[in-house]
Structure formats: C-alpha cells, structure tokens
Amino acid sequence: MADPTPVIDDLRAESEELDRLVAGLTPERWALATPAPGWTVAHQIAHLAWTDHAALAAVTDADAFRALVGKALAHGDSFVDEGAKESAGLPPAELLARWRSGRDALDRALRAVEPGARFPWFGPPMAVASMATARLMETWAHGLDVADALGIDPAPTDRLAHIARLGVRTRDFAYTVHGLTPPAEEFRVRLTAPSGAVWEYGPDDAPQHVTGPALDFCLLVTQRAHRDDLALTATGPDADRWLDIAQAFAGPPGSGRKPRTAEETAGPVEGSGR
Known part of the structure; x- marks a missing residue:
C-alpha cells in the first residue's frame, strides 16, 4: 500500500502557492472575472473551500456527507454553482480564512486516517491518496483560472x-x-x-x-x-x-x-x- 504522505504534502504546497496569489488582493481584484462563466476569483476560492469541506465530511462524518449527496441530487447541475455562490460574497478576508481553516482541517484528517480506509465521494469511493490527488487536481486547475484572471502565467512543477x-x-x-x-x-x-x-x-x-x-x-x-x-x-x-x-x-x-x-x-x- 503506497504511503499517501507525498501527495498530501504536495496538496499542501499547491494550496499555499495559490494562497500567495490571492492573499494580498484588493476587493476589486477578488471580483475579477475568471474563464469559468459567471465565476470571479472569489467564486474560485469559495468553490475550493466548499469542496474541501465536502472532502472533510467524507473523511470524518459519513452522515454529513450523505446529506451533501442528497442536496446535490436535489439541485442537479446547479449544485456546483450554488456551492461556490454560498461563500463568494463574503468579505475577502473572511473567505480566505474559511478556505485556510477548511484545507488545514482536511490536511490533518487525511494524515490521521488508518491505512486502507476508503471514503464515499460523488463518484466511486476514494482511498486517502486518491482523495488528496483529487483535491490537488482541483486546486491546481482552479488556481490556473485565478492566475488567468490576474494575468499571471504560473510556472509548472513536478507536482x-x-x-x-x-x-x-x-x-x-x-x-x-x-x-x-x-x-x-x-x-x-x-x-x-x-x-x-x-x-x-x-x-x-x-x-x-x-x-x-x-x-x-x-x-x-x-x-x-x-x-x-x-x-x-x-x-x-x-x-x-x-x-x-x-x-x-x-x-x-x-x-x-x-x-x-x-x-x-x-x-x-x-x-x-x-
């Protein structure tokens, strides 16, 4: 069984790199449009905060995660937009704090999981490494959207x-x-x-x-x-x-x-x- 620590470490590094892009932005720049239709920089970070919360529920609270799945089924294709919209209107400092606290809690939860554990997700169940990889993928991809809005061309890494x-x-x-x-x-x-x-x-x-x-x-x-x-x-x-x-x-x-x-x-x- 592969040690999930390297991908959890890389998820943290990817998140910190995106954090550095947005931490000093003015409110006006948080409101910049990104390539995702209707989504600002704030929507992108709010989406990551929401999905980190969902992942944390999947890892630590199966009942809470089942409730999220039920909500997703009830709302259909609008579910992702609604999840981002929930927090996108917060003051930037509050949104940033929410994203940071959620991803830190997920980091701790993933490192504490027993080897071999699997968790429910919106697709097939995931092991720890798979969950961390999925979060890294989303963080990197949505980070590209943010960088695009800011006119930045981030250097790729071996992550x-x-x-x-x-x-x-x-x-x-x-x-x-x-x-x-x-x-x-x-x-x-x-x-x-x-x-x-x-x-x-x-x-x-x-x-x-x-x-x-x-x-x-x-x-x-x-x-x-x-x-x-x-x-x-x-x-x-x-x-x-x-x-x-x-x-x-x-x-x-x-x-x-x-x-x-x-x-x-x-x-x-x-x-x-x-």
Missing part, C-alpha cells in the same frame, strides 16, 4: 505527476461518461515533466500511445485548454479519440474549451470551466 497519473487512470471513466465503451487494451502514455524527467504509464508494447509535455496532458484532462492548443500526439484511433474526451474530474462531461484565437496565443494558456 503535476499526481494529476498526470490520475488522468491516465480515469481514461475508462472518460469514455463511459460520454456513453462510449472503453477500449479493451491499455495505452502507452509517455510524458515529459517540467523538470525534464520522463513519466511513463501502460505497457511498453502497447500499439496505441500518447506522448507530449506533462503540463499539456494535465491541461487536457482538467479541460483547461483545447486539444488543438496542446503539443500532444496520439497514435491509434482509440488514443486519438481519448484526447477529445479526456477528463479527470468526476461528474458529467465537461464542456471543455474552444481553441485559442491568434490574439490569445500570445498570452498565457487560458484556464477552463469548472
């Missing part, structure tokens, strides 16, 4: 390894959520990390494979950029189809992003929806 691995593991989910039958054979995925290391997944002799920068793959599976704007190469029809539908997050198919215009190409990669 992307967790998101890349999740993107590979959710391949079959992406097919299924689009009403498609997943391929029977695994793909070979070979990604170049920000540090220059090479991350490889799947059988060496797989006839279908995907190659490219790890950053681009993570942008794809979090739907923070359109495939046409990324340097990813697919060999084989199923692998090619995967790059059109990939998503590492739970829920219905995401709407993705439109290809960037010539004017946008000169700026940072645009973040995507939720």
Whole structure:
C-alpha cells in the first residue's frame, strides 16, 4: 500500500502557492472575472473551500456527507454553482480564512486516517491518496483560472505527476461518461515533466500511445485548454479519440474549451470551466 504522505504534502504546497496569489488582493481584484462563466476569483476560492469541506465530511462524518449527496441530487447541475455562490460574497478576508481553516482541517484528517480506509465521494469511493490527488487536481486547475484572471502565467512543477497519473487512470471513466465503451487494451502514455524527467504509464508494447509535455496532458484532462492548443500526439484511433474526451474530474462531461484565437496565443494558456 503506497504511503499517501507525498501527495498530501504536495496538496499542501499547491494550496499555499495559490494562497500567495490571492492573499494580498484588493476587493476589486477578488471580483475579477475568471474563464469559468459567471465565476470571479472569489467564486474560485469559495468553490475550493466548499469542496474541501465536502472532502472533510467524507473523511470524518459519513452522515454529513450523505446529506451533501442528497442536496446535490436535489439541485442537479446547479449544485456546483450554488456551492461556490454560498461563500463568494463574503468579505475577502473572511473567505480566505474559511478556505485556510477548511484545507488545514482536511490536511490533518487525511494524515490521521488508518491505512486502507476508503471514503464515499460523488463518484466511486476514494482511498486517502486518491482523495488528496483529487483535491490537488482541483486546486491546481482552479488556481490556473485565478492566475488567468490576474494575468499571471504560473510556472509548472513536478507536482503535476499526481494529476498526470490520475488522468491516465480515469481514461475508462472518460469514455463511459460520454456513453462510449472503453477500449479493451491499455495505452502507452509517455510524458515529459517540467523538470525534464520522463513519466511513463501502460505497457511498453502497447500499439496505441500518447506522448507530449506533462503540463499539456494535465491541461487536457482538467479541460483547461483545447486539444488543438496542446503539443500532444496520439497514435491509434482509440488514443486519438481519448484526447477529445479526456477528463479527470468526476461528474458529467465537461464542456471543455474552444481553441485559442491568434490574439490569445500570445498570452498565457487560458484556464477552463469548472
């Protein structure tokens, strides 16, 4: 059983990096629009605070989490927006304090969990490492949306390894959520990390494979950029189809992003929806 401490540590580091982006913002900048339609910087942080609260409930209070699931079923597609809206209107200092306290409580809870424990979630149940990876993915992706609003192009780190691995593991989910039958054979995925290391997944002799920068793959599976704007190469029809539908997050198919215009190409990669 893998030790979940490294991914929990990386989740903390990713959260602290985003915290540094927003901690000194004026109220006007908290109100800046992000690439997610209708969402400001405040909505992005409020969403992370809400999902950290949901994750904490899943880890520590099964009854409270079941109540959240019931609310999600009752509200349907508007549930995510409502969760963000609940706190987005708070004074920035109060919202920031709420996000910090929630993620700190989740950090402590994840580190205290017994080995082998699994928790309910909006999709399949999760182990500790999976829960931390999902939170890291969301923190990174929504952090990109915040950075986009602020006109910042954050440098990628090798913390992307967790998101890349999740993107590979959710391949079959992406097919299924689009009403498609997943391929029977695994793909070979070979990604170049920000540090220059090479991350490889799947059988060496797989006839279908995907190659490219790890950053681009993570942008794809979090739907923070359109495939046409990324340097990813697919060999084989199923692998090619995967790059059109990939998503590492739970829920219905995401709407993705439109290809960037010539004017946008000169700026940072645009973040995507939720």
